[in-house]
Amino acid sequence: MRGASLAILVSSAGRRVGLIECFRRAALEISLDLKVLACDADPDLSAACQVADRAFKVPRIDHPDFADALRDIAARHEVRLVVPTIDPELLPLALAAGEFEAIGARVHVSPPSVINVARDKAETMRVLGAAGVPVPATSTYEDVRARPAEWPWPLFMKPRNGSASRLIRLVRTPDELPQDIEEPMIVQEFLDGPEYTINAFIDATGRLKAAVAHHRLSIRAGEVEKGRTVRDPRFTEIAHRLAEALPEARGVLCFQIIADRQNGPKVIEINARFGGGYPLVDRAGATFARWLLEEVAGLPSSAHDEWREGVLMLRYDAAVYGG
Known part of the structure; x- marks a missing residue:
């Protein structure tokens, strides 16, 4: 006999079929009648959207209506839990978490401060290092370029706000530092x-x-x-x-x-x-x-x-x- 029913919404579902399967298996274990909704900018090309019970097309994450679109889906379908899956959507959803809470939906996201x-990544290193968490020595691209003799080479260079290993590179000598950068970068000791x-x-x-x-x-x-x-x-x-x-x-x-x-x-x-x-x-x-x-x-x-x-x-x- 099935227990209570509950709907969740997996956002930016993409290829997260395995995550949906984990939620479905968990619901069976606790006798919960689970309905899995999923959304993506292109749900027709999302494997996770195809295996969900229902799928929805939503604006891209950088669109001002992104969070509102998710909230509307949550309100219409009595969603109790919204599960973000990629980094760029976390802050918009964290800022809107109170609006979701008002309709009875919890967004699985920490507060904006987190x-x-x-x-x-620079702030991550600063906050963790101050709390005694071991982190690599870190500075900005500009600082390292201005004072290369103060650093042990090689070094690692990565976008300050990047994800999915984008633009990460090993810089072996000061001469390998790029002349110009298109976005803020940090440089870290090589581990x-x-x-x-x-x-x-x-x-x-x-x-x-x-x-x-x-x-x-x-x-x-x-x-x-x-x-x-x-x-x-x-x-x-x-x-x-x-x-x-x-x-x-x-x-x-x-x-x-x-x-x-x-x-x-x-x-x-x-x-x-x-x-x-x-x-x-x-x-x-x-x-x-x-x-x-x-x-x-x-x-x-x-x-x-x-x-x-x-x-x-x-x-x-x-x-x-x-x-």
Whole structure:
């Protein structure tokens, strides 16, 4: 016998079929009658929109009507949970979260104070470093170009507000610094070591309930293609420090660490949302999707930190057919 019904809206759904499957599996486990809505700028070409119960076309994220369009869908279809999936939509939805709350919908997003830190890599390094979280030495492109002798080469260069590994490059010598840049860039000390993602769940009271690390064995378009869960007390400690540095953070977030072979693990960026590798975390037993549904539905929380180490994910290409 099915229990209560609940509708969620997955925004910028794109290829997030695995995320939708995690929510559906979670709903079955807690006897929740779940309806999955999805939206995208081009839903006809979104695999996740094709597998959702209903799909909607919405304006692009940079359009002034983006958040209003999502709110209208949520109001018409009694959506209780809105799940953003990419970084650029986080701030518009965080700013509009109160309007969604007024119609009974929770946007799974931290407050703007958190998003402003996570979306600005220079600010991320400043805030985390001040809180005792290990981070790489970081400065602006302009500063490094003006004082190259003060830096140990090679260095890493990346957009201050970038995502999906866009425009990241290794700069081996001062001569390799570009003459001009089209957007603000930061430069960081080069870290030599394996890269990990730590997926964290912070409950509605601000308590860190789980921190699940996976080794990023292979990356494609900025997302993990092959990964394995690992337990490392250093990562757990860093997760707690990061949560303390961002006391208003709520729900799911993930952050990247490079375990430098000489100086240990350091945080290089934060994504204040479900990461692309979340299905691996879910399979390992840290069912963040279920914990969110429990919060929204007013059910007892089953959140825990007893996930399985050594779970391996090997992604492959699959297809959704229409027409």
